[in-house]
Amino acid sequence: MDPPLYDPASSENATTLPVGSPATVRGYVRELLRRHRRAFITLVLVNSVAVLTSMAGPFLLGGLVDDLTGGGDVQLGRVVGLFVVALVVQSLFVREVRLRGAMLGERMLADLREDFLVRSVALPPGVLEQAGTGDLLSRITTDIDRLANAMREAVPQLSIGVVWAALLLGGLTVTAPPLALAVLVALPVLLVGCRWYYRRAPGAYRSEAAGYAAVAGALAETVDAGRTVEAHRLGARRVALSELRISQWTAWERYTLWLRSVLFPAVNVSNVLLVAGVLIFGGTFVLWGWIGVGQLTTGALLAQMLFEPVGLILRWYDELQVAEVSLGRLVGVREIEPDSGDARLAPHGRELRADQVHFGYLPGTDVLHGVTMRVPPGTRVALVGPSGAGKSTLGRLLAGIYGPRTGHVALGEAELSRMPAERVRRHVALVNQEHHVFVGSLRDNLLLARTDASDTELWEALGSVDASEWARSLPDGLDSEIGSGGISVAPAHAQQIALARLVLADPHTLVLDEATSLLDPRAARHLERSLARVLRGRTVVAIAHRLHTAHDADVIAVVEDGRISELGGHDALVAADGAYAALWRSWHG
Structure with a gap:
């Protein structure tokens, strides 16, 4: 009896990334x-x-046997010479x-890695945002x-085996x-x-791979949330x-091993x-006179040689x-439609x-309910409210990461969800608490x-986010290698690099989701004041957990x-003494 099929979509580690169909794989x-x-x-x-x-x-040996049984001249030296020549040629080839x-295997593997990377970064942003951590990790590690x-050996060796077996049968x-009748037996x-x-x-094998992804997801989430797990x-x-x-994964491992234990004896x-x-x-046939002893010798040797390519x-x-x-x-990921949008759609204005x-991450469960708001150009809006109220979700919709359900x-006047992602990014940028330092130079x-x-522009961008001092202290300045294998970058400095990228991208509308969360309050306040010079004249939507950020905003939206x-x-x-006033009093003790 087969183990119960593991369906990752039914688990808490569900992923939005599909598995390619056989037709997609063959294509x-x-x-x-x-x-x-x-x-x-x-x-x-x-x-x-x-x-x-x-x-x-085998052919030389068969001919030698025919010569011996037929009483003809046996030219042993010639046979040995031809055999040696064939052996040398065979070794070279x-x-x-x-x-x-x-x-060939290495080149195809390199193509596969590059294709996966190019296709992944071209996916709609919301797809990767909602993908499961364990599934993503297992795809780029275990599956690769x-x-x-397989790419280095299986594809070339399988091709070799097929050609080998076909020529031996021929x-x-x-x-x-x-x-050849013996083959039919x-x-x-x-x-x-x-x-x-x-x-x-x-x-x-699909269930085995999905089971491993679930193991990786469960372990990664437990490690990442270790303090929370311990606290609760x-x-x-x-x-x-x-x-x-x-146990689900190992059950499938045992099952696939059992399948192989049946195949190989057959x-x-x-x-x-x-x-x-x-x-x-x-x-x-020799007794009947249909074939000679030499032909039988050659045929037996060729049949024996078939073992290796068939096994291969x-x-x-x-x-x-x-x-x-x-x-x-x-x-x-090739089965996910690219986020092409309507190339003709372009914003007319900056409002x-x-x-x-209405928007929800799961069918039938909305996180946002009938939200309506208007952000005029150049306005600084702060989204405040308790954790889990939907501030970050609203920020991602305003940044064009997600599209609304209704x-x-x-x-x-141009719908963000219908615009090509590249065009959206030219106008609107999101900077959140997740920051990335890529391997390479600053x-x-x-x-x-x-x-x-x-x-000059790079240094100006670093200076605008108060990062030029520590950047100039690096051994090779902008050419200093940072990230894994290079100079370790503190979380606060990594966040400054992300903000400097924002300055260089120069969009007219910004969504900042706790963009200064990794800085201590004094440094964050100083950085925000420095950013104020950069952000002047731009539309800014800031998801604020520190209410001093909201204090500086033109408009505050309580979610x-x-x-x-x-x-x-x-x-x-x-003055209205409502939810925001209560938050402000709580913030100030």
Whole structure:
């Protein structure tokens, strides 16, 4: 009985990233082969020469046997000489086969990695925002690792095995056509065993991969939220969840191992039947005078040689079953429609407006309920409210990351959800508490925002966010290597780099989601004052947890339970003695 199929979509670690269908996987493999068709054809030709020279031995030995049984001259020296020449040629071409196969595999693997990266960064921003951490990590680590072996060895070796087996069968048929009947004896056993195995293997390997992703997700979330788990005494529940995920994963590991333990004995039985059939049929045909002893000798040796390519095909085809699942998970992003939007749609003006917006992350459960607000150009708006009220969600809708379920979010009368993502980013930028320092120089990290920026502009951007002092103290200035393997960057400095990128990108509308959260209050206040010079004249929507940020805003929107409960300036809202006034009194003790 099969283990219960693991469905990641039904777990708390569900992901929005799909797994590629078999048609998508086959289409991508064909695309890879087309890109490298010259290298692939060369590999097949070189392998064909290597196989043909390997067949010289059985044919020479068969001819020698015929000479001995027929009483003719035995030219042993000539036979040995030809065999040595064939062996040398075979060795040279086998070396070329391995070299060219490895090179082809590495090139296809590099293409796969690049395609996955390019396609992933081109996805709609909301898709990656909602993707599960464990699933993303397992795709770019475990699935790539599994595919690395398949791309480097399985694809070239499978091609080699198919050509090898086809030429050996052709040689057997040409040498002694009646001996080809022996293949019909072994073939049913091999086909039945393979059909039984390959009907079960793909689903089992998919479930095994999904189970591993769930294990990775559960462990990553527990580690990331370790303090919360400890504070709320959730350790036992998290351990139980991890043990459940591990037990599901290992159950599928055992099942796939059992499948292989059935397949390989079936292969061995078919090999024995093939050789036995050649000897039995061949011996009978020799007695009847249909074939000679030399033909039987050559046929038996060729049949024996078939073991290796057939085993090679099945071994690497089995490896490709695992790789197909990983490849499907990687090329699954190709099934997500690109965020092309309406290329003709462009904003006419800079007013940001939300009209009766409803939005939820799960079907039937809204986080925002009928939100309506208008942000005139150049206005600084602060979104305040308790945790979980929907401030960050509203900020992401205003930044064009998500599209509303119902209602409209428009910039200059153009709906953000219908505009191409690249066009949205030119007008609106989001900076949140998540910051990234990429491996490379400080200059490279800044040029991500604007590739044509000069060094003077880079220093001005760093200075505008109070980062020039520590940046100039680096050993090589802008050329200093930072990030993993380079100079360690403090969280506050990493956040300043992110804000400097914002300055360089120069959008007219900014959404700041706790953009200064990693700085201490004094440094954050100082940075915000410095940013005020940069932000002057721009539209700014700031999700504020520190109410001094709200105090400086032109308009304050109080978000409660997914609705805007109050809207106005600081003094007016304090005088109204409502939700904002209570928050302000609580902030000031």
